[in-house]
Every structure is written in C-alpha cells, then in structure tokens.
Amino acid sequence: QVQLQESGPGLVKPSETLSLTCTVSGGSISIFYWSWIRQPPGKGPEWIGYIYDSGTTNYNPSLKSRVTISVDTSKNQFSLKLTSVTAADTAVYYCARDRELTYWGQGTLVTVSS
C-alpha cells in the first residue's frame, strides 16, 4: 500500500526558505510523477509542481522563480523548497503521486510569521 508522509518546520519566518520532505513507502520513487500541492486556510487547492523520471520538473508559473522540487532515490523521498516566503504562502502543504494525484499525504500546515 502506497503511503506518503510530509515533514518539515511548521513555522517559517518571512523572507526565509520553506523546506519540506515527502517520504514514500510501499513503492519505488524512481517512477511515477511526484507532486506538491498547497491549500491556504479556507481556500481551494493550488498545484505547485511535480518531478518525474528522477529529475524532470514542471512548476506552476506563478511560483516558478521561487520553487525547487528534487528527489532522493536512496531515501525514497522528494522535497520542496520555496524561497522568499510571505504570509501568502501560509497553507497546508500536501505531497501526492501521479499527475492525477492518486495518493496523498495527510498534509502539513506551514505558517509564515515572524
């Protein structure tokens, strides 16, 4: 059974870098599309980007200048880095598998505040 689990700081200061990791169990990370999605409180989801084939990425154009998604196949993990955060980046961040987002992590709330 495929399981995903997000981890990382729940509080990030403005202008700093948000860093999250998604650990995948129950399957290899070397295939499939691996995505990050976020959802601000009370709003709908927003797709951030994906990585596949252990290195090919695709990012939301509105976030592209600040986002990096990478994969560590030795740990079966993939990661999200979002630089220069502001309060507008406060959201629940989810990792998921496939372009159609078949499997999701439970999500982790990241608050941007000083």
Added chain:
Amino acid sequence: EIVLTQSPGTLSLSPGERATLSCRASQSIAGSNLAWYQQKPGQAPRLLIYAASIRATAIDIPDRFSGSGSGTDFTLTISRLEPEDFAVYYCQQYGSSPLYTFGQGTKVEIK
C-alpha cells in the same frame, strides 16, 4: 492558463438523492485529462475520477460515483447520496502544461 468553473457553488440535497456537479473549462482540455476529488474537513483531497470518466478503483472508490464529459464540459454524478458523501468536490485538469489548475469547488450539504 485553463480556468475551471464549477457549479453550483453549493448543492443542498438529502441522502438517497442524485447529485450532479458541473465543471466547465475556459478551453478544451487535452486528452480529457480531468480529475474529480472529494475533500472532507481536516483531510486531504481524495481522488474519485480521472481521465474524465475512469473511477479510481485502485483506491476503492464506490460505483455510485461516475464522471462524464470531454472538451470543455465535465460532470460528476453521485447516483445516490450516502451520509459520508457530504463534502466539498473539486475538479482539476492535468492536460495543459505547465499549469495544472483546480476549480473553486462545490459543497454538497445536507438539506
């Protein structure tokens, strides 16, 4: 950017009734690459339908959920509402790179 518009915003129905949710795209979605998700409070969205009409059986989605449509107009139908089906539903297109967009959601509430 493809904009997805869902209607209605809220659907008030009773258990046992049929629910019909609409998702309209601002331009044609390549390959009918459209998915539907259900989200309950405090939970991650759950995939119901992908490729417009294929039920996500790998994660045991019941057959009362069905999807249809192509091009710019898509529909999610719940044939008979169960108590656990009252939630928010989102459509998402993943056919137009580089941006995969979500609709704003339809809330299905108990009447």
